[in-house]
Amino acid sequence: MELCLQELSFFCNVEIIKKKYLSHLEKMSSSNILNQTSAIVGIDMHFLRCVNDHSYQTKLFWAAVVMVSTISIVKFIIVFAILSRLVFAPLSVLTFLAYKYWLTKISVDAVERFLQMQLALAPTRYAYTDITAITSHFKEKLGQGGYGSVYKGVLPGDVHVAIKMLVSSMSNGEEFISEVSSIGRIHHVNVVRLVGFCSEEMRRALVYEYMPRGSLEKYIFSPEKSFSWDKLNQIALGIARGIDYLHRGCDMQILHFDIKPHNILLDSDFTPKIADFGLAKLYPRDNSFLPVSAARGTVGYIAPEMVSRSFGAISSKSDVYSFGMLLLEMAGGRRNVDPQASRSQTYYPSWVYNQMSRQEAVGIHQVERKLCVVALWCIQMKPDDRPAMSEVIDMLETGIDGLEMPPEPFFCGDEFAPAADSSVLSEIPIYTS
Missing domain, CATH: 3.30.200.20 (Phosphorylase Kinase; domain 1)
Structure with a gap:
């Protein structure tokens, strides 16, 4: 019994020592905490061996085991809490700050990319x-x-x-x-x-x-055929898509008012690009009709309503008319008004319509026939009778079998043919190579 009291006294002394260890534990570094924890666990194990030697399979032994285990668990909890405060908490804060910095950097980079893109897009x-x-x-x-x-x-x-x-x-x-x-x-x-x-x-x-191929004009009026029919159709589609973009793809509707071969430029791959916007006007897209003061352009391509409002209102259909006249010149390889041609062919649109309506153009290529039919739709006298550029694109993408002949424009008679002088009302500068 005296031995057990001695052991208990020893145990109490040990607990006092351990409490001192715990009181200084928070003041120690992480490595010291681990070393001191190992020492305390060693003391616990020594105490259990001591109790085991003198009181094996006694109630005191198992009470001591429970007590030591409980105290050890509490100590480990305390150690873990201290380690969390010293190591895990700062690590969590650093991780959070790194995440916030990453999000901020992404936001800043996105803004910088946007600003750089705006600078790149805007002219210098x-x-x-x-x-x-x-x-x-x-x-x-x-x-x-x-x-x-x-x-x-x-x-x-x-x-x-x-x-x-x-x-x-x-x-x-x-x-x-x-x-x-x-x-x-x-x-x-x-x-x-x-x-x-x-x-x-x-x-x-x-x-x-820079457009290295120059203007379309020098190719379609060349004595030698410059393009295959498929390539010519592809160029016509490109021009139509460009005009449609100006009419519908921008915040403000852009009307060019001077579509003609001279103002269509070709890059190194013969991709057509609409140029010379000196006569262009910006209008809200919901405002389809324009004042007569906007009436300017080149004779031979200018729509009738640009000359007199009695033909209708000025609108995006005015560019459609100019495109139709351009399309006829691309298909025929000649100007719409040619003083050197025979009298029956002086005004080319009139001759084309007569040929198409009489089914006399049997030997022409299917693409040529399609370009002529689409062009005749575009040059209808009344703007409401002309298709929109989006419809023109659909017609150019389809075959000739899906197209119908349009009504005869009443100016197709020879008496309505314009003068052979295709002088310019407002000449636009252009470059060729």
């Missing part, structure tokens, strides 16, 4: 000295028109551009504003891209992507 403003350097002092001239001359230039990175210099005497800013506002932020495969501009007092310039 150049100083006149830059224009002089880009063109090597206007060394290579590409073309000339009523609004000025066009020169070839090279940007850093060997990027070729075409720079249209506006004539100062005619540059009241209207044509400049029309082009920058209408196509300054347009990016479409069938619309020429405005790379930049220059405006210093009365010196103004427009910088476009």
Whole structure:
């Protein structure tokens, strides 16, 4: 019994020692905590061996086992709590902060990418000295028109551009504003891209992507056939898609008002791109009709309502009419008004309609027949009788079997043929190569 009391006294002394250990545990480092925990567990095991030697299979032994186990569990809980505060809590905070930083970085990167994209999409403003350097002092001239001359230039990175210099005497800013506002932020495969501009007092310039193949005009009026019928249909589709995008794909409806072969440019792959927006106008897409003051364009392509409101209201159908006249020239390989042709063929649209309606054009290619039928739909006198550009695209994508002959435009008689002089009401500068 005395031995047991001694053991209990020893046990109490041990517990006092352990309490001192625990009181200093929080002040220790993580490695010290682990070392001290091992020491305390060793003391517990020594005490159990001591009790086991003198009181094996006694109630005191099992009471001691329960007591030591409980105390050990409590100690481990305390140690784990201290470790959590010293290690896991900071680790959790660091993980949370890293996650927040990652989310913030993603947000910032997204904004930066957006801003960089906006800067990339918007045309660049150049100083006149830059224009002089880009063109090597206007060394290579590409073309000339009523609004000025066009020169070839090279940007850093060997990027070729075409720079249209506006004539100062005619540059009241209207044509400049029309082009920058209408196509300054347009990016479409069938619309020429405005790379930049220059405006210093009365010196103004427009910088476009360079079209190495020049204008469509020199190909369709060439004595030699330049394109296969399939390629010609593909070019016609590209032009139609570009016009449809201007009419429906932008925030504001853009009406070109001067669709003609001269203003269709071709890239290295002969992809057509609509160019020269000097006459273009911006209108809300829900406003289909325009004032007569918008009536400008080139004779031979200008819609009847652009001349007189008695034919109907000016609208996006005016561009459809111009496209129809362009399509006839592409199909026939000749101008719609040719003073050198025989009298019966002087006004080509009239001759084409007569041939189609009499079924005399038996030997022509199916694509040529389709282009002519679509063109005749587009040049109907009344704007309401013409298809929208989206419908024109559908007709060009289908076969000739799915198309019907349109009603006869009443100007198809010879007495309604316009004069052979296809002079320009508002000449647009363009470049060719």
